[in-house]
Amino acid sequence: MTVDTDVPPLVSMRGITIAFPGVLALDGVDFFLRPGEVHSLMGENGAGKSTLIKALTGVYAIDSGTIAVAGEERRFDSTADAQAAGISTVYQEVNLCANLSVGENVMLGHEPRGRLGIDWSAVHREAAEYLASLGLHLDTRSPLAQHSIAIQQLVAISRAMVLEAKVLILDEPTSSLDRGEVEQLFTVMRALRERGVAILFVSHFLDQVYEISDRITVLRNGRLIGEHLVAELPREALVTEMIGRELDELSAISDAADRDIDRTGTPVLRAAGVGKKGVLEPADLEVFEGEVVGLAGLLGSGRTELVRLLYGADKADAGSIEMHGEPAKVHAPRHAIDRRIAFSSENRRSEGVVADLTVAENMVLGVQAQRGWVRRLSKAEQDAIVTEYMEALGVRPADPHVPIGTLSGGNQQKVLLARWLAMQPELLILDEPTRGIDVGAKADIQRKVAELAAKGLSVVFISSELEEVLRITQRVAVLRDRRKIGELDPTSVDLDGLVDFIAHADHDERSVSR
Amino acid sequence: MTLLKHHLFWPSAALATLVVVNVIANPNFAKITMRDGDLYGNPVTILRESAPLMLVALGMTLVIATRGIDLSVGAVMAVSGAVSLTIIADAPDPGSLGIVVTAIATAVLVALVLGAWNGFLVSVLGIQPIIATLVLMLAGRGVALLITGGAITTVTSAPYKFISNGYLILLPVAFFIWVAVVAVVALIERRTALGMLTEAVGINPEASRLAGVRSRGIIWGAYIASGVLAGVAGIINASNTMAADSNNAGYLIELYAILAVVLGGTSLMGGKFSIAGTVIGVLTVTTLDKTIQFFGVPPAQSPVFFAVVVVIVVLVQSPRVHQWGRSLSRRRSGHGPGDAGGEPAAASATPTRQEVSA
Amino acid sequence: MSATVVDAPAPTAMDRVRTFSARRASVLPTLAAIVILVILLIGAQAEFGNFLSPRNLSALLLDHAYLMVLAVGMTFVIVTGGIDLSVGSVMAFTGILGSSMLASGTPVWIVIPVMLAGGAAIGTLIGVLVQYFNVQPFIASLAGLFLGRGLAYVVSLSSIRVENEPILWLQQTRFLIGDWYITPTGIIALAVVAAGAVIMALTRFGRTVYAIGGSEQSARLMGLSVARTKVLVYVISGLCGGLAGLLLTAYSGAGYPRNGIGTELDVIACVVIGGTLLTGGRGYVLGSMIGVFVFATINTIISFMGAEQSWTHIIIGALLLLFIVVQRAIVARSDRRT
Structure with missing residues (x-):
């Protein structure tokens, strides 16, 4: 599956294995990064993306395998080692010091010094030059905290330029940027690509991945699934590789879930226009008695964000919620519990x-x-x-x-x-209840959910495993890029249809009856 | 083997060792004599003198369980002592039981208000506990000095003196007070759900919030309890000397209390707490203090020994030392960068790793 | 994408104010401390008539030289997000140690380095516990507090007079400038302030201190030497404790093991009032100097009024609370921004 190429890789990671207590986070993964390319690393939660990045940046030591940079084998014991090898990282949570000025963040640790110590005018002059080379014109003396996350990320990239990075890792840089900000980031990334910088890009937004990447590597459950040129990998194929297919040993549950739901009365939950700025565009959701509603979409699509707003774990700034037709103010988990809503978070730990x-x-x-x-x-x-x-x-x-x-x-x-x-509870919200657990426990939980729903409990069920969603729900709401894009009837759509619906870029609403 | 694993094993072992060392060094250490139907001797003295620290440490245990800390306990003791003794000194009849009861009730009420103030800063304004309680630690003694007019107020009041110096059925009143308070606190924490909810808030605040636990009230309550207990400790302390010495009452007691709590096996990181452990911790601290004196070291120099104890205790709890211990028993390749300091430590690194690999 | 453009046309006065407040928001608490200081001084002058005399103001520095030195060391520690409770007892320990060595005839050129080294040693212990054993700064420096206080009593249980000429010279010499005067102890204190300010502002070490206070994890990922810096700030604080022991010994003409009880709280209060954020990342050595002057002024006003000295701590406590609540509001605001 490996793609042949003329350019020798700048970074070669071979047979990388990292084990944590009880988990094999990476299992013999190969990964190659070539100069002048944007290479996207794709995979669902727990696929091993972050672990691979941390191995490359020296945060984690590898248990076995080799890392070579520019043909030379390296051992990274600290982030400083990786930086010395020309590898710089910009994390989703920007790792800069918000208390310091923009210019200082660009130059920290590399400040030009005069006879009396740090030469501050030179610091700001040089910082401004680096920023300008990325098309940024900022007041370098202003505190970093005053700038948006987008600007902070570009400042972090400028810092990488100061370190003369040959490899730039962008770990989910776009997850909190708006459209215009993403464009500006992409402009900078293209400019760096022209200069021969190798860029490792991680994003959950498929549109962005297809817009900016040259190459894609897919991981699943700590294993390498494949490396492809973007042009040769259709979206459906990508989503299938990311999600995988598991053997269907759970058809009994499917039968139990195959019920007709009476949607004529008042729904148990009716959420109208619930949203939060920068988190989720206003979305509607209804759940009827005894119904299991699945939320499908990739990580970061807004599926978790929506249920957190419904439960009051985060405070919505738009929309209203009704339980059994009565308006419910849900500003804190306690309010939701009083309304007999229960919520099991995806972050078990x-x-x-x-x-x-x-x-x-x-x-x-x-x-x-x-x-x-x-x-x-x-x-x-x-x-x-x-x-x-x-x-x-x-x-x-x-x-x-x-x-x-x-x-x-x-x-x-x-x-x-x-x-x-x-x-x-009258409404049970389960966010990724089956993630990272063994098949037996998975089946037990699915069976229990189906059984409870049959007795009248309403459930909202989120899972990255789409087969699971199709198996136990009576209705599936699909989210993408922080908005709800439609609803499907699981009996009238198969896995490919659902994948197709999640993957496709067109934003047309589709209805239950298709 | 199960005995070794019990959470009270090591604290008890430390206390027992200390007592044994003392008895070997000087058999008179454990000698108890009977005079006028009351018991005297070192063990009895330790039980009596433990009272103020016991109460303060008890409150500290509850605060620490919520991931907090209360630095103001010494200052609250000074205020409470000053309030009660000033009321008695100003009364026409210092010896009357009514006056003494009024004085004690007022002092405890003031201590309650001070505790509520700390709790407000921490649970409502969200100020870091160390900083929030630092304010009262700093200003509290000033207030106490104002109440006593800058002087050391001394009084003569038989009922008040009885609190710390009196005897009931063989043993000192102060001992019965702390036993009663320990019993009441233990009953409230363990017979209601307060103890479990406090631990839940201390161990995982976010999970507790999502489970609907009212953490604000629980945290606030812990500081109020700490204030009240420090207030009672201040009264016992003042009764012991029959003087309100605002500069020295409860001096450094916050530190000894923290030490006692940690010795008792409650982690400073919050969560699971043990009242029995704290009782043992306090007795250990008081016994150690007596031991140091017994070996002829001037009391003023005892902090050196306590410094050593603190260092040993924190090292034993330190993740890095745990890791050394593990790697001694089972050699394995080291993870994590050297610069990171705590990075390789299992306790701090595991959650981060799990999050990213989840 | 709202990038501030640097070369905007002809800035008005209003723009300048805006640019200043945008760039230098972290100076605001220190400016507030200066305003408080000025109000205190003017108020005291109006009340007593003779408060702003050169003699009195000179005495402010003279009486609080040791506090100023401690505040400089504490500023380093607090800016990294730590705290050092040991400074008062370290000062007592080194003071009594020096006095006792002098009393037994040790030459002064040995005594002073030993005093400084004693302070630095306790600081190193704290720093190592904090950095390498993950002990909370509060607890580690608590061990330092116990150790310093106990060792002070181990050296001597009572005060020891100092009759050594060079030491007494530090305090007795008065360099006159008109009616103003300054003693060598005052000069040392100001020199420490200047050195501290330069290190914090103009060295990579100083900037690493700020970076750690902003985000230790970021500082580490940026490849800064976090471990060395974190140990070093406690060493500096210990060193300042040793130097303060020297200054206090010169000031009082004796070493006394009970010196500096509760001083750590005064120092922390001065540093916070001077505009340093207790959560780390923001603060200035010069601000801490202002904080010490505020403390000194309140102290002096209270003795002018003949009121209880305990009012000092109540007022300082109230000021501390005010600053903490304001800081909390500032932090909450910047949290919302990011």
Whole structure:
């Protein structure tokens, strides 16, 4: 699958393997970066993109494999080593010092010095020159914090020029830029490409990837899937490579989900024009009793952003929410919980489990929080909840008194599901509940969701695995580039159709009946 | 083996070792004598003198569990001592029980207000705990000095003196006070859900928020509790000397309290806390203090020993030392850049890695 | 994309103000401290009539030279986002150590380097704990506080008089400029301020200090020497503690193990009032000097009024609170921006 090319690669990474406790983050990945190209690294969450970048920038040491820059084998023990080899990185969260001036950020560590120390007029003069070479005319003495993220990214790129970078890594630089800002960034990237800089580009926006890249490498689950010239890789093929197909061993669940939903009455949830500036364009969503609505779209498409607004985890600045036809003000998670909405975050570690507490404590946390601290759940009440869900969800080990941090990801997820179900929600929002867990646990969770929905629970289900979405939902809302672009009926569309719908650039709305 | 893993094993072992060393060095250390139906001797003294630190450390435990810290406890003690003694000194009859009760109630109320103030700065304004409580640490002693008019107020009041110097059934009143307070706090934390919710907020604030926990109230409450307990400690301390010495009352006690909490096995990073651990920690600190004196070291020099203890404790808790320990037992290739300092440390690096690889 | 264009036509006065406030927003807290200082001085003059006399103002510096030196060291630490609680007891330790060595006949040219080295050693201990063992600065410097205080008492339990000529000369000599005077201790304090300001503004080390305070992770990813710098700021603070021990010994003519109890809080307050952000990244050595002058002025006004000295700490506490809340608002605003 590897593309032949005349130009020898500037960076050659071969057989890169990095293991974290319990996870093989990269498994023998090869990656080549050539001078004067924009090379996009593609993959879903957990594919290994960030890990590969961190290996190349010296943040992580590699367990095996080799990295060569300009034909010379290198070992990076720190970011300074990588920088010395001519590799500079601009991260999504701009890694500059917002408290310092623009000029100083460009020159930090490389300030021209006179006899009395740093020559500040020279610092700002040189910084202005570097910025001007990228077409930027800024007041270099103004604090960086006063500028937009877009400008800060361009400042970071200027800094890379000071370091005479031969390789520039742009890790999701466009995720918080508007259209015009992206254009300006692309102009700069094209100029650098002309100068022979090798650019590694990561973005979740397919349009942008196709607009700027020369070449694409796809990773999935820590493995290399393929390297292609952009012109030779249709979008559908790219999305298929990124998402993969898993063997369909779960058709029973599909049958359970194959139900007719009565959409004539008042929906359980009706969100109208819910949005937040710079996060999500106003979107509508209705969920009826017993219905599982899937949100499909790539990472960064707005799927997570939408449900966080519905739950009050982030505050919406537009739109209204109704539960059972009654207006609901949801400004904080507690308000949502009072309205019997439950939300399981995609970040299991940072926003889900309370690692040092036991499985039982994690399960009852939500119910207890709702009750207030004074009325502690009695031992019997706790045991009732814990026993019921340990059994119903098959949590392993079956000991509820071990810290949840010691469980596997799949079992942690089951405990979190139990936490939310114990609160008897009417609407359950699950964001990537099956990510990074083993197939068995995955099936258990899907089965449970289908079963609960059949009993009348309304569910919003987000997953990167589109087959899973098609399998257990009765309706799929599709998002792309931070807006909702349409809804589909999963019985009338197959995986290819869904992929096609997510991938395509035209923004025409499509309706359920197609 | 399970005994070794119990969270109270190492704190208890440290305390036991300390006592054994003392007894070997001087068998009289553990000697208890009976006089007029009351018990006297070093162990009894330790139990009595632990009272102020015990109360302060108890409050500190709750604050630390929320990922906070309360530096103002010493100053609150000074204020509370000053308030109660000034009321008694100004009263026509300092010996009357009514006056003493009024004095104590007022002092505790003032301490409660001061604790609420700290909690307001931290939980509502969102100021870093160290900084927020620094304000009162700085100004509190000034307020105490104003209350006493700059002098060291001394009073003679039998009921007030009884608090710290009196005896009830064989043992000092101060001992019964701290035992009662420990029991009450333990009951409130562990019989209601407060303890678990406090730990949840301390371990993972964001997950707790998403689970609907009212973290603001819990954090605020911890600072109020810390203020009230410091207030009671101030009363016991003032009763011990029968003087309101605003400069020296509770001097450095915030630091000893933090040390006691850490010795008891509660991490400064917040989360799981152990009241029993703190009790053991406080007894260890008081015993160590007595030991140092017992070996003929002037009390003023004891901070050197405490400095050594602090360094040992933080090193034992340090991720880098843990890693050294692990690599001693199981050689493995090192991750992470040298410049990063804490970077290779398992505790700090794992979450970052998981996030990016997730 | 709103790029500010540099070569705009003919800037008006209003534009200049805007450019200044845009570029130098971080100076505003320090300017506020200057305004407070001026108001205090004018108010005191109006109240007492003889406050702004050269004698009195000269004494402000003389009486607080040690505080100024400590504030310079503390500024380095706080700008990295750390804190150093040990400075008061380090000052006491080095002071009593020096006095005791002098009393036993050690020559002064040995004593002074030993005092400085003693301070730097405790600073190094703190820095290593913070950087290499991930100990919170608060706790590490707490160990330093205990150590310094205990060692001071180990050296001597009571005060030791100093009769060494060169040491006393530091305090007794008065260089007169009209009715103004300055002592060698005052000159040392101002020299330390000047050196601190130059290091912070004009060296790569100084800029790394700011970068760490802005974002330690960014500083590391930018390839700056974060580890060395973080240890070094505590060494500098310890060194300043040692020097302050010398100045205080000269000032009081004796070493005393109880010196400097609670001084760390005064120093932190002065630094914050002088406009340094406790969360790190912003602050000026010259601002800390202003902060010390504010402290000194409040102290002097209170003794002029014959009021309780405890008012000093209450007022300083209130000022500290005011500055912290204002800083919090500033940080919240800049958070929203980015």
